[in-house]
Amino acid sequence: MTASQNILRPVLYLALALTLAPQAGHAEETKTSRPESSATQREMKPLPSTTPVPDDMKRLPAPTDMVDPQRFGGGKSENGEPDTDRFGGARTDPAYGAFQRGLYKTAYNLALRRAEAGSASAQTLVAEILARGLGMARDDKEAAKWYAKAAEQGVPEAQFQYALMLLDGAYVQKDHKAAYALMQSAAEAGNRLAQFNFAQLLVSEEPGEQGLARAAVYYERAADAGVADAQYAMSQLYANGAGGKKPDDAQARHWLVLAARQGFDTAELDLATWLINGRGGPRDEKSGFMWMQRAALGGNVAAQNRLAKLYMNGFGTEPDSISSAAWYILARRAGLADPEMDDFLDGLTDDELKQALQRANRLR
DSSP: TTTTOSSSSSTTTHHHHHHHOOTTTEEEEEEOOOOSSSHTTTTOOOOOOOOOOSSOOBBBBOOSSSSSSSTTTOOOOTTOOOOOGGOOOOOOOOOHHHHHHHHHHHHHHHHHHHHHHTOHHHHHHHHHHHHTTTTTOHHHHHHHHHHHHHTTOOOHHHHHHHHHHHOOOOSSOHHHHHHHHHHHHHHHHHHHHHHHHHHHHHHHSSHHHHHHHHHHHHHHHHHTTTOOOOHEEEHHHHTOOOOTTTOOOOHHHHHHHHHHTOHHHHHHHHHHHHHHHHTTTOOHHHHHHHHHHHHHHHHHHHHHHHHHHHHHHTSSSSOOOOHHHHHHHHHHHHHHHOOOHHHHHHHSOHHHHHHHHHHHHHOO
16 A cells, blocks of 8 residues: 555544553463363363554554545445435535446536535535546545635535545645544534544543543444444443443443444454453354454454464364464464464474465465
8 A cells, every 4th residue: 555545544543442452462362272182172261352452553454445434434325326425415416426327537527617616515526536536546635625625614524534634744734733623523513434533533632531531422423323443442442441431341242243244353353252252242152263263364463363273272163273273374474473372383293284384375
C-alpha cells in the first residue's frame, strides 16, 4: 500500500485496545503441554482472554470492498445499490443515478457544474469521485478543496472526510482543532464512522477512565450502527468494566460476536478464546476452533499460533501434529516466537517436519 493510499488513517486505529489490554506483544503465547493421551489433551490451560497488542497501534483490517468501509462507510445500501445518502442530495439527481450505475465520469461532469454553483451535495459527490479515483486519476488535493466547501455547508460526510484530511496534513495544512470540531459535528449528525473516530479522538486526547467514559457514548452509537471496530470497542469496555460500563462478560461476548461476523479478525480471535474458555456464555470448543481458524486464515498471526496449539492439544478438533506445526511455522515466518511451540517443532521427526513445511507452504 503506497503512502498516498494510506493517508486518512491517523485516527483509524484501535486505541481502546492499547488502553485496556496488557502490553504482551507477540513474543510468547500461553504455555500448554504437548498431549500424550486423551486425558492430557483436556488439560490445556485457558487461552489468554485478551488479544496481545503490539507496541505500535494496530491498524484496522485492510478493506476488501471496492469502497473502503473504513473511510466511506461501505459501498451498498439495503437494496444492494451504492449508498448515496451520505452525499446529502436527492436520490433522483441525475449525477447520483450515473454514480449508481458506475458511470463515474458522467457523474463527475454532471455534479461538477452544480458543485461550482454551490451545491453542497454535488461538492461531496465530486470530492468522493476524486478521492477514490473513480473514472479518472485520483486527486486528493482537489478532493480536499471540494470536501472543505461541502463541510462548510454542513454535510456530515464532507465534515468527516475533511476532518480526516486535517488530521493527516498531507493535502491540507494540519489542524487538529478544526478536525476535532468537524468530526464532532459529523458524529452528532449521525455519521457512524465519524462517531467511531470521534470516540478515538476522545480516547487519544484523554487516556484513562474519564476519556473512555466520554468516548463510550460514541462507540456505542457507532456499534449500534454496525461499525465492527466500535462493536469490538464495546466488547472491551464491558470485558474490562471501563468507560462507565459495569463488567459484563455476556454483553462483551455479544459485541464480539457481532464484530466477528463482520470479519474483524481481532474479534474473531477473542471470540474463539472466549468460546473455548467458556467466558461470557457456554463453552463451545468446536465453534471456538472454527473462529480461531477463520482468524488464522485471514492472516492474524496470533490466531495462527493459537490454532497451532489447538491442533497440538486436540482442543475443538482432532489432534494433528502436522497441522499444528504448519500453522506455527506460518506464524513464525511472520515474526512470532513461542518457545513452547519451538520445543514442539524440535520433537517432530524429519518426515513430520517435512510434511509440516509442505502444508505451511500451501497455507500461504
